[in-house]
Amino acid sequence: MKPDNWAIEVIDLKKSYKNVEVLRGVNFTVQKGSTFALLGSNGAGKTTIIKILATLLQPDSGSAKINGVDVTKQPEHVRKEISLTGQSVTADYILTGRENLRMMAKLRHLPAPDKQAEELLRRFDLLDAADRRISTYSGGMCRRLDLAMSLLGNPSVVFLDEPTTGLDPQARIAMWDMIKELARSGVTVFLTTQYLEEADHLADQIAILHEGHIVATGSPAELKNRLPRGHIELRFDNETTLNQARDLLKEFNATADSNNLTLSVMTDGSTRQMMRLLTKAAEADIEIAEFSQKLPTLEDVFLAIVTSKKEDSK
Ligand SMILES: Nc1ncnc2c1ncn2[C@@H]1O[C@H](COP(=O)(O)OP(=O)(O)OP(=O)(O)O)[C@@H](O)[C@H]1O
Incomplete structure (x- = not known):
């Protein structure tokens, strides 16, 4: 400019x-x-x-x-x-x-x-x-x-x-x-x-x-x-499907929340990774009720930047 x-x-x-x-x-x-x-x-x-x-x-x-x-x-x-x-x-x-x-x-x-x-x-x-x-x-x-x-x-x-x-x-x-x-x-x-x-x-x-x-x-x-890792949240209609999905998607470092029937999957943000994950669920006939991508908030960014600066200066 x-x-x-x-x-x-x-x-x-x-x-x-x-x-x-x-x-x-x-x-x-x-x-x-x-x-x-x-x-x-x-x-x-x-x-x-x-x-x-x-x-x-x-x-x-x-x-x-x-x-x-x-x-x-x-x-x-x-x-x-x-x-x-x-x-x-x-x-x-x-x-x-x-x-x-x-x-x-x-x-x-x-x-x-x-x-x-x-x-x-x-x-x-x-x-x-x-x-x-x-x-x-x-x-x-x-x-x-x-x-x-x-x-x-x-x-x-x-x-x-x-x-x-x-x-x-x-x-x-x-x-x-x-x-x-x-x-x-x-x-x-x-x-x-x-x-x-x-x-x-x-x-x-x-x-x-x-x-x-x-x-x-x-x-x-x-x-x-600048925060490389966001996560994807998948919601299911019942606990059985949630558990099936958790076992199936182990390689994606997925964390299940049985109260909310959600599975939180760490992602690098790439569409390729998202496609792989969704295809795997579809092939196993697992019905996903809701899918949402959670980007990091500015609060996360601020904390990450400030923390990394502190670590650099140690
Ligand atoms: N006239 C002054 N004499 C001495 N120190 C001062 C003076 N004015 C500001 N400071 C100090 O300089 C620092 C920065 O102050 P400043 O008001 O610019 O910060 P700020 O980011 O606007 O803070 P806030 O969000 O609280 O308004 C603070 O530690 C403050 O105490």
Whole structure:
């Protein structure tokens, strides 16, 4: 991919707080118009990266560019291109949602603040609550308003630092929908998350940050493929058939679960192996009631990558 296509380019970024080395040489690129998730556990350094990219913090070394512009050399230029929604709510609690949006639009000297506020309230499903004080809003509504406020001025790159942390499942799903809609509108979305499921659901590309380095990058599917072994689950109508299948498929390292009448078969993921297995069952006249392929989850991928890194460094 050409650098022209990169909304974000990070090269060998390093940052320490006193004697704590948080970023030890971080590299990644984000394609314009894509959604990128930076995944890491608590304290991995995700917010530190966001703060550097949003020009709020100076790196010790390395470089970071937004749309080709260096964040340390031309921060004012970069600030016009981006918006940041952090973990804490920035809206003013004494004002209503509409007033907050109008005030922000005016502070940014944007044309038609009333119209912009109305449009964003509609887009973020806040019209009904528009004239209520923020102090009466739920956590999810506050996050949506924050996101709406950050979009005033049409930034081309939007940073969302843990956008759903602390939200209940329903509010999290509503926020996911908003983020997806944002991504569809063509902006580049950079989000940090501790939730593998969130990254899997929203991102085109995921990078896993661990101990100061990006330890893995790829699409959700690619990351899942890095774990070579998934399994196939076969379900049977009765225990007799289950036991027959278990004996027949011994060579496939099959594990039977008599409570659920299922047989779990380790696989290398190849169609050839699957064909061999199904043909063998068919030839022995074994009726399979249900067949499903279980790919490893991102949780499995994260654990496997982190564990293998630890073993390598021993
Ligand atoms: N100003 C600071 N001074 C000293 N240490 C800091 C400072 N800011 C962050 N840290 C430390 O740097 C590490 C990375 O922090 P950071 O907030 O970037 O992580 P994070 O991945 O965003 O974590 P979380 O998911 O908890 O928000 C943590 O150990 C944190 O305690």
